[in-house]
Amino acid sequence: MTLLQPVGALSFMTLAAVLFSLGLYGALSRKSTVMVLMSLELMANAININLVALSRFSAPAEMTGQIFAVFSMVVSAAEIGLGLALVLALYRQRKTVEVDAMQELKG
Amino acid sequence: MSYVIAIPLLPAIAFAVLGPLSNRARNKAVWVSVAAVASALVLSLIAFVQVWPGGHEGEAAYHASVTFASIGSVYLGVGVLLDSVSAVMLVVVTLVATAVMVYSLGYMHRDARIGWYYAVLSLFTAAMLMLVVSDNFLQLYMAWEVMGLCSYLLIGFWHEQVAPRKASLKAFLTTRVGDVGFAIGLAVMYATAGSFDFAVVLHDFQWAPATATAVALLLLFGAMGKSAQVPLHVWLPDAMAGPTPASALIHAATMVAAGVFLVARALPIFEASGIALTITMVIGVVTALLGGLLAAVQHDIKKVLAYSTISQLGYMFVALGAGGLVAGFYHLVTHAFFKSLLFLGAGVIIHAAHTQDMREMGGLAKKMPVTTVTFTIGSLALAGIFPFSGFWSKDEILTVLWHGEHYIVFALALAAAFVTAVYVARLWFRVFTGPEQTSELKEAHIEMLVPMGVLAAISAVIGFGSPYFAQFLGHEGQWPDAAIALTSTAVAGLGLALGWWVYGRRTRVINTRPLKQRFAVVYDALSLKLYFDLTYDYFIVKQFSRLAGALATFDRVVVDGIVNGAGAVWRAGAEVGSLLDIHVIDGAVNGTATIVKAAGARVRRLQVGRIQAYQGLMVGALVLLMLWFVVKGA
Numbered sequence: 001m002t003l004l005q006p007v008g009a010l011s012f013m014t015l016a017a018v019l020f021s022l023g024l025y026g027a028l029s030r031k032s033t034v035m036v037l038m039s040l041e042l043m044a045n046a047i048n049i050n051l052v053a054l055s056r057f058s059a060p061a062e063m064t065g066q067i068f069a070v071f072s073m074v075v076s077a078a079e080i081g082l083g084l085a086l087v088l089a090l091y092r093q094r095k096t097v098e099v100d101a102m103q104e105l106k107g
Numbered sequence: 108m109s110y111v112i113a114i115p116l117l118p119a120i121a122f123a124v125l126g127p128l129s130n131r132a133r134n135k136a137v138w139v140s141v142a143a144v145a146s147a148l149v150l151s152l153i154a155f156v157q158v159w160p161g162g163h164e165g166e167a168a169y170h171a172s173v174t175f176a177s178i179g180s181v182y183l184g185v186g187v188l189l190d191s192v193s194a195v196m197l198v199v200v201t202l203v204a205t206a207v208m209v210y211s212l213g214y215m216h217r218d219a220r221i222g223w224y225y226a227v228l229s230l231f232t233a234a235m236l237m238l239v240v241s242d243n244f245l246q247l248y249m250a251w252e253v254m255g256l257c258s259y260l261l262i263g264f265w266h267e268q269v270a271p272r273k274a275s276l277k278a279f280l281t282t283r284v285g286d287v288g289f290a291i292g293l294a295v296m297y298a299t300a301g302s303f304d305f306a307v308v309l310h311d312f313q314w315a316p317a318t319a320t321a322v323a324l325l326l327l328f329g330a331m332g333k334s335a336q337v338p339l340h341v342w343l344p345d346a347m348a349g350p351t352p353a354s355a356l357i358h359a360a361t362m363v364a365a366g367v368f369l370v371a372r373a374l375p376i377f378e379a380s381g382i383a384l385t386i387t388m389v390i391g392v393v394t395a396l397l398g399g400l401l402a403a404v405q406h407d408i409k410k411v412l413a414y415s416t417i418s419q420l421g422y423m424f425v426a427l428g429a430g431g432l433v434a435g436f437y438h439l440v441t442h443a444f445f446k447s448l449l450f451l452g453a454g455v456i457i458h459a460a461h462t463q464d465m466r467e468m469g470g471l472a473k474k475m476p477v478t479t480v481t482f483t484i485g486s487l488a489l490a491g492i493f494p495f496s497g498f499w500s501k502d503e504i505l506t507v508l509w510h511g512e513h514y515i516v517f518a519l520a521l522a523a524a525f526v527t528a529v530y531v532a533r534l535w536f537r538v539f540t541g542p543e544q545t546s547e548l549k550e551a552h553i554e555m556l557v558p559m560g561v562l563a564a565i566s567a568v569i570g571f572g573s574p575y576f577a578q579f580l581g582h583e584g585q586w587p588d589a590a591i592a593l594t595s596t597a598v599a600g601l602g603l604a605l606g607w608w609v610y611g612r613r614t615r616v617i618n619t620r621p622l623k624q625r626f627a628v629v630y631d632a633l634s635l636k637l638y639f640d641l642t643y644d645y646f647i648v649k650q651f652s653r654l655a656g657a658l659a660t661f662d663r664v665v666v667d668g669i670v671n672g673a674g675a676v677w678r679a680g681a682e683v684g685s686l687l688d689i690h691v692i693d694g695a696v697n698g699t700a701t702i703v704k705a706a707g708a709r710v711r712r713l714q715v716g717r718i719q720a721y722q723g724l725m726v727g728a729l730v731l732l733m734l735w736f737v738v739k740g741a
Contacts, residue, residue: 024726028719103716 012053019046033090033097037083044076108157108169111189114150114197115236117143118204118229125226133222140225141208144232148201154189155198161191161579168194172242186242188305191580192436196239196368199440200361202565203447204232206558207356210451213552214352214458224264228353231257235361239368243303244293247369251289251333254362255282261357262349274345281342285332289369292325305372314379323376323383326369327390334366334420337394341639343417344401347409351457354409355450359416360443367423367439374432388428392519394421397637399526403533404633407463408453411534415489416446418523422504425520431507433577438504440576441496441569445488448562452482455551455559456538465534470543475550479539481563488566490531491524491599498596499570502587505595509588521598528599532606540611 019042026039048069055065091097121143125133158168172186189197208228215221231254238250263275297303299322300312314322330336335343346358357363370377370387377383398418405411419442426435455478460468472479488495491502501524508517550556574584609622623630635641713724 028723028726099718102718 009053009057012049016046016049016053019043019049031098031100033087033099034084036099037080037087040083041076041080044072048072108154108189109171110150111154111169111240112171112187114147114154114201115233115240117147117150117233118236119233121229122226122233125222125229128222130220130222133226134220135222137212137222137225140229141205141212143229144201144204144208147232147236148198148205151194151197151201155194158189158191158194159579161194161581166190166581167242170242183245184243184304185246187240188242189240192371193239195436195440195576195579197236199443200232200235200239203356203360203443203562204228204235206562207352207447207451210355210454210555210558211350211352213555214454215350218350220264224261224350224353227257227260227264228356231261231357231362235365238365242305244296244305244308244373245303247372248289248293251329251365251369252286254357254365255279255286255333258282258346258357258362261353262346264349264353268348270345271348274342274348278342278346281339282332285329285339288325288327288332289329292322292329295325296322309373309375314376316380319376319379320381320383323373323380324386326373326376327383327387330366330369330424331390332366333369334363334424335394335417336366336390336421336424337397337417338639340394340398340417341636341643344405344410344413344636347407347413351409351450351454354413355447355454358413359446359450363416363420364423364439364443367420367427367435370424370427371432371436371439374427374430377427378430384428384430386428388425388513388516391421391424391426391428392516392523394418395425395523396421396519396526399523399530400633401636403526403530404630406465408456408465408468408534408538409450409463411465411530412446412449412453415449415527415530416442418527419446419489422501422520422523425516426504426507429504429507429511429513429516431504431511433580433582434500434503434507436580437573437576438500441488441500441566444562444569445485445495445497445566448481448485448559448566449489451555451559451562452478452485455555456482458551459548460544465537467544468538469541470539471548472539473543474548477550477556477560481556481559482539483535484563484567486531486535490528490603491595492603493592493596494567494570496566496568496570498592498599499573499587502592502595503573505591506588509591521595524595525598525602528602529606532603533610536607536611 023039023042051065051069121140167190169189172184174182176183234250234253241247259279265271299318332339402414423435488497491498577584
């Protein structure tokens with residue numbers, strides 16, 4: 001067994017799963033809103049890896065997954081800009097960005 | 108001549124006007140009654156003049172009728188019949204009623220319910236007039252019953268006291284006994300003759316003797332109740348508990364004479380029977396004699412007059428029983444005047460002396476001249492002394508008996524006349540002579556004296572009309588037989604003399620104890636009213652009370668037991684139901700609420716408000732869902 005085996009779809013998907021899990025853990029456990037947003041980025045990028053990999057191994061000619069991944073990254077960039085802007089506005093209002101401090105909407 | 112209908116209608120309207128008013132308004136509106144009855148008197152006089160000179164027996168001067176009800180093919184009518192008999196009765200009734208109503212203005216003016224008194228008096232007058240003008244027996248019966256009601260109401264007018272209450276019940280129930288006979292008689296009459304109309308029943312229909320006897324005796328029984336004939340006379344003396352003017356109108360002049368009027372109207376049936384006439388005569392003569400004897404031992408001035416009324420009504424029955432329609436009817440007329448006069452006089456005397464007991468009166472002649480004169484005229488008329496009215500009518504009755512060869516009855520009637528004279532003298536000397544026992548004796552108000560004066564004048568002179576009266580009724584009129592007139596006058600004079608000898612000779616208060624002791628047996632029997640009341644009390648009232656007591660016990664034990672038992676069972680059932688309600692139904696409702704509340708409290712803990720907790724739950728749920736699909740092999 002050699003280390004330089006051709007890289008298969010399973011490896012990409014494992015990487016994506018690990019990344020997604022890390023992101024999920026971060027989103028569920030971090031106290032800072034900024035860290036939660038970064039974890040969300042991790043999860044989004046795990047999805048992007050899956051898109052590219054699955055496209056490459058199932059229908060390489062069309063490049064659908066790559067294009068979709070590019071779209072996704074653009075949307076993510078926009079989204080993170082908006083999200084950070086919200087966090088800034090929140091900080092100005094509250095002087096804190098901790099997730100646990102925001103409980104006003106509970107029933 | 109349709110105005111005849113208005114004669115009974117006017118007093119009825121007066122009652123309809125007064126009846127619904129408040130007590131206070133009614134007390135101020137008594138003039139309505141007086142005006143109505145006075146108008147009826149005027150109309151009656153006009154009717155009388157129009158019927159004059161009469162002379163056609165059984166022929167109506169005016170007759171109108173309408174059907175007021177039909178039952179299947181049976182038509183019941185009310186009608187107005189004006190013939191010579193009803194014309195005379197109309198005048199007598201309205202005249203006495205007017206006199207009594209004017210008199211009552213003075214007699215009753217301090218009473219708090221004078222308005223009601225006048226209302227009932229009007230209703231009574233209306234009923235009596237309706238009875239007089241009725242053209243069939245059913246209408247007569249209806250008026251008859253209304254009079255019974257009014258009599259009951261007026262006897263019990265002072266119902267705050269015990270005696271009037273009891274007397275009103277006694278009067279109502281006793282006359283009711285007779286009325287039942289009357290009602291059955293009407294039923295038999297309709298079953299036989301097929302009609303109630305006078306024209307059919309009395310003239311057209313041919314009566315078989317047996318059915319005629321049955322109908323006649325049943326009608327006679329009704330008349331005996333109303334006219335207080337032995338043995339149904341017991342209510343009349345007690346009826347004196349009512350106001351004296353009402354007694355004068357109802358229990359002396361009109362209502363009690365209705366029985367005589369009924370027999371007089373139905374006389375053709377009695378004649379068809381024959382035996383019924385004899386029975387009428389026997390009852391009449393027994394009543395005349397007993398009533399006179401009982402009147403002689405009474406101390407209450409009104410009761411003396413009441414028994415006297417019974418006795419005189421008996422006289423009328425004797426006359427009718429002997430076939431003397433004119434004599435009996437004439438005595439009815441004269442008696443109505445002089446007896447109502449005597450009652451009105453008694454009212455004045457009672458007002459002045461403040462007692463009804465004759466032993467506590469005396470010497471009224473000096474202080475009350477008008478009353479004395481009028482009362483004396485009434486007394487002499489009652490005793491049958493020439494020339495006052497009672498003499499003429501009593502004489503006619505005796506003549507009828509003599510010519511009819513009823514010699515025993517003639518003798519008994521003479522004896523009754525003798526007793527009448529005795530008690531009249533006893534009453535008169537007790538009240539008007541002797542020492543004064545009460546101070547402050549005063550003559551009565553003018554409105555009381557004027558009616559008495561009018562009635563006294565009529566009583567004094569009406570006798571001279573006796574032959575014309577017979578002609579007016581369509582019979583042969585004649586002046587009294589000299590021999591019989593002398594006999595009866597002698598008997599009456601002897602009676603008066605005996606009365607004077609016992610009561611009139613002395614100037615001090617009379618003590619009759621030696622006399623009572625000498626005739627102890629007779630006096631005891633008479634003072635106990637010949638045991639009639641005691642007998643009825645023992646055999647009817649007591650037994651009835653026992654029956655009522657037994658029924659009350661039955662009611663209390665059995666009926667109430669069933670009712671209360673049912674109540675208890677129902678209540679127990681309701682209690683079970685209530686327990687079920689509280690524990691099961693309320694339990695279910697409250698339990699549901701409690702469970703929801705508890706569940707809510709538990710679930711509430713999940714909603715902590717932390718986003719990351721929600722996210723964790725979401726992820727956990729997603730993982731579980733995916734595991735489910737994996738295991739299931741989707």
